[in-house]
Amino acid sequence: xxxxxxxxxxxxxxxxxxxxxxxxxxxxxxxxxxxxxxxxxxxxxxxxxxxxxxxxxxxxxxxxxxxxxxxxxxxxxxxxxxxxxxxxxxxxxxxxxxxxxxxxxxxxxxxxxxxxxxxxxxxxxxxxxxxxxxxxxxxxxxxxxxxxxxxxxxxxxxxxxxxxxxxxxxxxxxxxxxxxxxxxxxxxxxxxxxxxxxxxxxxxxxxxxxxxxxxxxxxxxxxxxxxxxxxxxxxxxxxxxxxxxxxxxxxxxxxxxxxxxxxxxxxxxxxxxxxxxxxxxxxxxxxxxxxx
Amino acid sequence: xxxxxxxxxxxxxxxxxxxxxxxxxxxxxxxxxxxxxxxxxxxxxxxxxxxxxxxxxxxxxxxxxxxxxxxxxxxxxxxxxxxxxxxxxxxxxxxxxxxxxxxxxxxxxxxxxxxxxxxxxxxxxxxxxxxxxxxxxxxxxxxxxxxxxxxxxxxxxxxxxxxxxxxxxxxxxxxxxxxxxxxxxxxxxxxxxxxxxxxxxxxxxxxxxxxxxxxxxxxxxxxxxxxxxxxxxxxxxxxxxxxxxxxxxxxxxxxxxxxxxxxxxxxxxxxxxxxxxx
Amino acid sequence: xxxxxxxxxxxxxxxxxxxxxxxxxxxxxxxxxxxxxxxxxxxxxxxxxxxxxxxxxxxxxxxxxxxxxxxxxxxxxxxxxxxxxxxxxxxxxxxxxxxxxxxxxxxxxxxxxxxxxxxxxxxxxxxxxxxxxxxxxxxxxxxxxxxxxxxxxxxxxxxxxxxxxxxxxxxxxxxxxxxxxxxxxxxxxxxxxxxxxxxxxxxxxxxxxxxxxxxxxxxxxxxxxxxxxxxxxxxxxxxxxxxxxxxxxxxxxxxxxxxxxxxxxxxxxxxxxxxxxxxxxxxxxxxxxxxxxxxxxxxxxxxxxxxxxxxxxxxxxxxxxxxxxxxxxxxxxxxxxxxxxxxxxxxxxxxxxxxxx
Numbered sequence: 001x002x003x004x005x006x007x008x009x010x011x012x013x014x015x016x017x018x019x020x021x022x023x024x025x026x027x028x029x030x031x032x033x034x035x036x037x038x039x040x041x042x043x044x045x046x047x048x049x050x051x052x053x054x055x056x057x058x059x060x061x062x063x064x065x066x067x068x069x070x071x072x073x074x075x076x077x078x079x080x081x082x083x084x085x086x087x088x089x090x091x092x093x094x095x096x097x098x099x100x101x102x103x104x105x106x107x108x109x110x111x112x113x114x115x116x117x118x119x120x121x122x123x124x125x126x127x128x129x130x131x132x133x134x135x136x137x138x139x140x141x142x143x144x145x146x147x148x149x150x151x152x153x154x155x156x157x158x159x160x161x162x163x164x165x166x167x168x169x170x171x172x173x174x175x176x177x178x179x180x181x182x183x184x185x186x187x188x189x190x191x192x193x194x195x196x197x198x199x200x201x202x203x204x205x206x207x208x209x210x211x212x213x214x215x216x217x218x219x220x221x222x223x224x225x226x227x228x229x230x231x232x233x234x235x236x237x238x239x240x241x242x243x244x245x246x247x248x249x250x251x252x253x254x255x256x257x258x259x260x261x262x263x264x265x266x267x268x269x270x271x272x273x274x275x276x277x278x279x280x281x282x283x284x285x286x287x288x289x290x291x292x
Numbered sequence: 293x294x295x296x297x298x299x300x301x302x303x304x305x306x307x308x309x310x311x312x313x314x315x316x317x318x319x320x321x322x323x324x325x326x327x328x329x330x331x332x333x334x335x336x337x338x339x340x341x342x343x344x345x346x347x348x349x350x351x352x353x354x355x356x357x358x359x360x361x362x363x364x365x366x367x368x369x370x371x372x373x374x375x376x377x378x379x380x381x382x383x384x385x386x387x388x389x390x391x392x393x394x395x396x397x398x399x400x401x402x403x404x405x406x407x408x409x410x411x412x413x414x415x416x417x418x419x420x421x422x423x424x425x426x427x428x429x430x431x432x433x434x435x436x437x438x439x440x441x442x443x444x445x446x447x448x449x450x451x452x453x454x455x456x457x458x459x460x461x462x463x464x465x466x467x468x469x470x471x472x473x474x475x476x477x478x479x480x481x482x483x484x485x486x487x488x489x490x491x492x493x494x495x496x497x498x499x500x501x502x503x504x505x506x507x508x509x510x511x512x513x514x515x516x517x518x519x520x521x522x523x524x525x526x527x528x529x530x531x532x533x534x535x536x537x538x539x540x541x542x543x544x545x546x547x548x549x550x551x552x553x554x555x556x557x558x559x560x561x562x563x564x565x566x567x568x569x570x
Numbered sequence: 571x572x573x574x575x576x577x578x579x580x581x582x583x584x585x586x587x588x589x590x591x592x593x594x595x596x597x598x599x600x601x602x603x604x605x606x607x608x609x610x611x612x613x614x615x616x617x618x619x620x621x622x623x624x625x626x627x628x629x630x631x632x633x634x635x636x637x638x639x640x641x642x643x644x645x646x647x648x649x650x651x652x653x654x655x656x657x658x659x660x661x662x663x664x665x666x667x668x669x670x671x672x673x674x675x676x677x678x679x680x681x682x683x684x685x686x687x688x689x690x691x692x693x694x695x696x697x698x699x700x701x702x703x704x705x706x707x708x709x710x711x712x713x714x715x716x717x718x719x720x721x722x723x724x725x726x727x728x729x730x731x732x733x734x735x736x737x738x739x740x741x742x743x744x745x746x747x748x749x750x751x752x753x754x755x756x757x758x759x760x761x762x763x764x765x766x767x768x769x770x771x772x773x774x775x776x777x778x779x780x781x782x783x784x785x786x787x788x789x790x791x792x793x794x795x796x797x798x799x800x801x802x803x804x805x806x807x808x809x810x811x812x813x814x815x816x817x818x819x820x821x822x823x824x825x826x827x828x829x830x831x832x833x834x835x836x837x838x839x840x841x842x843x844x845x846x847x848x849x850x851x852x853x854x855x856x857x858x859x860x861x862x863x864x865x866x867x868x869x870x871x872x873x874x875x876x877x878x879x880x881x882x883x884x885x886x887x888x889x890x891x892x893x894x895x896x897x898x899x900x901x902x903x904x905x906x907x908x909x910x911x912x913x914x915x916x917x918x919x920x921x922x923x924x925x926x927x
Contacts, residue, residue, distance in 0.1 A: 027474055032384055039380045040392075042373045045421065046442050047398055050410035053420060057413070096319045103313035106306050115316070117553055122324055124549035126503030128523040129542045132530070133327035136334055136539070140673035140694060143330065149673070152851075157674040167323050190306050200307035222400070229403035231506035232523070239674040241624065241659045249403040249506070254660070256409060257793040258632055259821050261801070268406040275401030279394045349918075350927065416802040431787045431804065513787040514745060516926040527790070531664035531748045533671070533689050534918070 054272055057265035069255075069263035070270055077243045078251035078267070084159070085247060086227045089166045093223050094216070097174025101212075102204075105182040106190065116179070122171040130168045131236025134161055157239030162247065165233040170223045177219030178212055185211055214289035218282060225278045229271065331546060334539040346540040351516050352525055356544070359522040362433055363501035366440035367494045374448030375490060381449070382456045396449050399442050404506030411439055412511040431513030436521065439507040444497030451493035452486060459485055488563040495556045499549060620653035621857050626676035628663040628750055628840070629793045630814045634877040635680070641873060642864050646857065654857055662791040663750030670696070670845065677849050677858045680842045682750025684708070685908035687843050697846040710839035711865035712879035715899060716751075716758045718830040719799065719808040719815045726806045730832045731762040734807060735780035742805035743785055744795045746915070746922050751792040751838075753916060755809045758836035760915070761900040765834060775921060782925045800827070811838065813878035816893065837899040 026032075059066055069075060100119060104112060122130065136142050138155040148155060155161045189211070193203040209216075231249040238245045246254060248271055255264035335343060346352065380386075381393050399407065415422045415429040415438060422429055429435050459482065467477040505523040513519040520528075522545060529538040627635060639656040646654050659666065659674065667686035670676050671693050681687055684702060691699045702709045720728050726739055734741050744752040759781055760774060767773035786805055789795040792814055799808035800822050807830075810818070815829050842862050849855040864870050871881035875890040887894065905911040915921045 031474075035376055036380050036384060036386055038373070039377045043377065043392060043395070046438070046445065047395055049414055049420060050407060050442070051395075051398065051402075053414055054406065054410050096316065099312040099319075100316040102308060103316050107304060107309045107313070109313070113557065115320075117557055118320060118324065120553055121328075121549070124499040124503065124553050125328075126505060126523045126526070126542075126545055128505050128526050129331065129503070129545060132526065132538065132542060133330050135672050136330035136535075137327055138673070140671065141535075142672075143333075145673065154673070154675070156672060157669065164323070164327075168327065171324060187304065187306060191304070194305050194307070203306075204308075225401040229401065229406075231403055231405040235506075239659055239669050240661050241657045244657060249405045252403070252409070253405055256797070257629065257660075257791075259797070259800075259818075264409070268403075268409065271403055271406055275398060278401045279397050282397065283390075283394050351923075412802070416804070418803040428804075430802065431798075509790065514790060515785070515788050516745075524790075528745070528747050531662060531668055531790075532917075533664075533668060533693065537918075 051272060054265050054269050057261060058269040061262045065262055066266050066269075069260070069266040072263075074243045074246070075251060075263075075267055078246045078248050079270075081159075081162075081244075081246065082228050082248045085162055085166050086224050088163050089170060089227045090220055090224050092167060093170055094174050094220055096171075097176075097178055097219060098216070100175045101178035101182050102208075104179055106187050119172050119175050122168050123176075127169060127230065127232030128236060130233040131165050134164050134168075134237050138164075156237045157241075157245060159245070161237040162234050162245065165237045166227050166230055169230050169233050170226045173223035173226065174216070174219035177215050177222065181212055181215040182208070214285055217285055218289075221278055221282055221285070225275060228274060328546070331539050331542050334535060335543050338536045338540060342536070343540050346537050347544050351520065352522070352541060352544075354517045355520050355522045355525050358433060358436070358519065359502055362436040362440055362521075363498050363504075365437045366444055366501050367498045369437070369441050370444045370448045370497050371490055371494050374445055374493065375452055375486065377445075378449045378452035378456055382453060396446050398446075399444075400446050404443070404504065405510070407442055408439060408507030408510035411435075411442060411507065415511070430511050431519065433519055435511040435513070436508055436519065439511050440501040440504060443504050443507060444501050447497040447500065448490065448493035451489045451496070455486055455489040488559060491559050492556060492563075495552060495559065499552045499556070502548060502552070503545065618650060618652035620655065621854055622655050622657065623677045623854060623858060623861060624657040624659065624675060625678050625680060625861075626659045626666050626670055626674060627680040628666060628682040629660055629791050630751070630811050630817070631680060631840075632658070632660050633817065634813075634874065634879065637877065638865070638870060638873050641869055642861055645864060645869070646860065649860075652857070654861075662748050664748050665791075675848050675852070676845050677852065677854050678842060678844055678862055680840065682838075682840050683753060683908060684839070684841045684902070685753075685912050686750065687841055688908060690845070694847075696848065697843055701843045702841060704843065705862060706866060707882050708839055709841045709843060710882075711842060711862070711870065712840070712874040712881055714812045714838045714840065714879055715835045715897070716755050716809055716832075716838065717812045717815050717835065718832060719796075719810050719818060719827050720806065720830050722826050722828055724828060724830065728807050728830055731759055731781075731834070732766070734759070734784060734809075735777060736784075739784055739807060740786045740805045741781065741784045741807055741809065742787055742789075742795050742799045743809045744792050745788045745790055748790045749792055749795075750840075751811050751814070752795075753911075754811075754836055754838045756915065756922065757902070757905060757911060758832075758834070758900070759809075760921075761836055761904065762832070762834050775924065778921065779925050812880070812894075816878035831895045831897055834898040834900065837901045839902070 027035075070079075104116065135156055138144055138148060138161060140146075140149055155164070189207050190203050193207045194200070198206065228247075229249060230247075231253075234247055235250060235253075238247070238250055240246060240250060240254065242254070248267060252264050252267050252271075255261075255267065338346070377396070381389065381396075412430050412435070413419050415435055417423065417428060417430070419430070427434075429438065463481055463485075464477055467481045468474075472480065503523060505521075505527075508521055509524060512521060512524070514524060522541060526538045526541050526545075529535075529541065625635060625639075635656075635658055639658070643654050643656070646652060659669070659676070661669075663682035663686050666674075666679070666681060667689055670679060670690050679687055679690065687697075687701060688699070691697050691701055698704075705711070718728060718734075720726070726733070726736075728734070728739065733739060743755050746752040746756045756778075760778060763774040763777040767777070787795070787798045789798055792811060795808060796810060796814060796818050799805050800818055808815075812829075819827055819829065842865065844855065844858045844862060846855075849858045865874070866882065868883065868886065871883040871886045875881045875886050878893065880894050881887050881890070902908055902911060905914070913920065
């Protein structure tokens with residue numbers, strides 16, 4: 001799974017070169033255009049139309065309704081909660097990702113592959129199970145349920161539970177982005193720095209970080225996108241209290257269930273915009289990474 | 293843990309091994325392993341017979357078939373179209389290419405519930421796309437496949453793209469100079485090179501699709517035995533206060549995920565070895 | 571030495587992480603309680619602290635409680651000078667019951683079925699097992715029943731339950747396993763068949779089987795089903811709560827749908843209860859108790875009727891009689907109570923599972 005997400009980078013870092021090739025290495029024009037047409041048609045049916053339909057429904061009752069639906073107090077609190085969760089989750093997973101990548105790529109030890117597989121695990125686990133496990137741990141009937149109830153500490157159906165579920169779901173993202181990158185860069189530069197007398201921390205900040213900063217940033221963006229969009233896991237641990245424990249995806253579901261389709265799609269379109277901004281930033285990063 | 297450290301092969305002067313590995317292990321245990329162990333912990337409360345009956349209940353079995361079948365079908369669709377899209381994006385120039393390339397990541401950034409609602413309304417009998425078909429798409433296994441295709445598309449495209457990019461044109465030239473036509477060159481030379489990447493992408497999309505919940509519940513129709521996916525069965529059991537049953541099914545899914553990850557790692561291990569030999 | 575140091579570092583880290591983790595949790599808890607105290611408007615500083623009530627309810631009551639909460643808050647303020655704010659949580663009845671069992675700290679539960687509250691009472695003893703005697707009328711301040719929503723003009727000419735088993739009719743109902751309303755639907759249909767076939771079990775089961783063969787989409791909740799029927803245009807008839815049917819009519823188009831009342835249906839009694847352990851812990855018993863009692867007051871009953879729930883108060887029912895047609899109503903007691911009904915029909919291996927074997 002070494003190439004989970006990291007490939008994006010190499011992929012688009014290299015898109016540019018389509019040089020003129022010898023005739024034998026080119027397909028007939030009709031094949032070329034058939035393939036392009038197939039691609040566009042497929043993407044239209046599966047990507048563009050859903051996106052367009054979100055915006056079309058969101059704006060179907062005019063701009064004012066649109067603005068009203070996303071500035072309504074419950075929507076605002078959902079946006080706020082989503083951002084808070086992302087703000088806690090992304091740095092924590094980033095620190096973990098850096099530590100894990102450092103341990104895995106700078107040293108050799110037994111069981112490394114097993115460790116990598118474990119790190120990958122949350123990726124392949126159903127979000128429903130991801131939510132369920134925290135209910136089993138911290139729910140009132142869970143392992144720590146009674147203790148938490150007596151001490152009046154709320155974890156599930158409150159912010160901590162939602163943070164934990166999101167941490168779980170977005171766990172591998174930064175680590176998976178950094179591991180192949182740091183593997184490729186090897187350890188010679190760090191060794192040189194250390195032998196010249198620099199401390200470990202200094203070496204990390206002066207030597208390693210500049211090398212991995214674009215990869216790291218890219219990992220953060222992916223982690224953030226997933227953290228904000230997670231639905232299944234958060235739905236299990238949220239409790240759906242309006243204005244308190246609803247993130248944006250949950251708020252969308254609620255609006256949808258209240259027959260407020262326009263409002264639901266308005267919030268959805270806001271999330272799509274966030275997604276598109278993410279993609280744009282990602283492309284800028286790739287462009288910079290390529291030109292550094 | 294200590295054993296691991298003792299067996300460390302090389303001594304390196306780089307510091308921070310115990311710190312970073314220790315932190316990794318602790319964080320991993322707290323966030324992932326401890327919570328996951330609860331699934332097995334809860335299943336233990338069942339007798340083997342109960343466990344076996346729960347996981348082989350006809351409805352559960354039907355849901356495995358549907359979940360695996362739909363995930364597999366969606367994976368195959370993505371293999372075909374994802375590879376074509378990757379090919380088109382790498383090999384051809386056409387207007388709007390950059391935008392399209394960026395948008396391939398959309399399913400990754402869009403919340404799954406939003407995707408589910410949007411796809412359902414598009415493919416419902418009165419939707420923009422659904423109205424052109426005589427048969428139902430939303431609320432049938434077909435709808436599930438569509439949702440899973442949407443979710444899985446970036447994985448194939450993004451794994452195939454770099455490999456295609458790095459493919460040296462010399463092999464293709466050699467093949468052509470030996471008299472192979474373009475089609476032969478593709479099937480005999482290019483495709484074998486792409487195969488490991490395609491397999492990896494397929495497995496990733498497949499693994500992700502198995503667990504997908506948010507987008508599927510909206511479009512599935514949720515009919516027992518027909519359009520009920522396994523994660524939904526877990527939810528259903530939970531809502532009937534059947535925790536042991538829910539964790540039993542969850543165990544089955546967890547084991548499936550383990551096996552899949554293992555297969556993915558094997559594919560990459562084999563590929564890497566082949567690569568190193570060259 | 572070196573080895574000890576290596577061992578110590580991760581240990582230290584573990585301690586640090588745990589400390590930080592705990593600190594964070596308590597901080598968050600503090601933050602939340604702090605927030606909850608601040609939210610109510612503190613303009614009139616009466617003797618009493620503002621109070622907050624979490625009402626965990628099922629899907630179709632959103633509109634009802636939005637209106638009722640406002641009315642009660644005003645009433646309570648007048649009566650005691652205390653500010654009360656409400657947090658609402660809505661979802662499928664079973665899902666909500668589970669959330670309360672798992673630790674969602676609801677002061678009051680207002681669910682679709684007595685069974686879900688029974689489950690809360692039994693698994694965690696959060697309230698007495700005889701909670702249903704706590705308020706009048708089986709603790710159900712309002713009732714409803716199950717009716718049909720059909721497309722305008724009733725093109726398939728659907729009049730009664732037996733029309734639903736016709737080959738050319740497509741039916742929408744939620745999944746009885748997950749939706750409270752769907753269980754009422756199921757039992758109402760069963761009751762009709764029981765009457766028609768004089769209790770011949772084989773024939774009743776065949777009837778139910780024929781009915782569910784016609785079900786095209788089995789959503790997990792009542793709201794999902796309504797969306798499928800109304801927005802997606804699937805199905806000829808939606809079996810729904812009477813109040814949901816009226817609401818969809820008003821919210822989504824009077825000129826597109828109409829309501830058909832079958833000859834026989836079930837008296838659906840959505841119950842309410844104060845969650846003893848939670849209100850004692852939070853010190854909100856008094857207001858929670860009055861809140862539910864207020865549902866029985868004239869104003870409460872009026873609001874229920876306006877939201878298409880059948881009020882218990884005869885006078886108010888009389889006033890709204892145009893919207894509530896009379897029909898034969900069986901009750902859950904005809905099925906031996908919820909525990910019994912759950913076991914025979916909806917538990918794993920019950921009659922509902924037989925249909926899908």
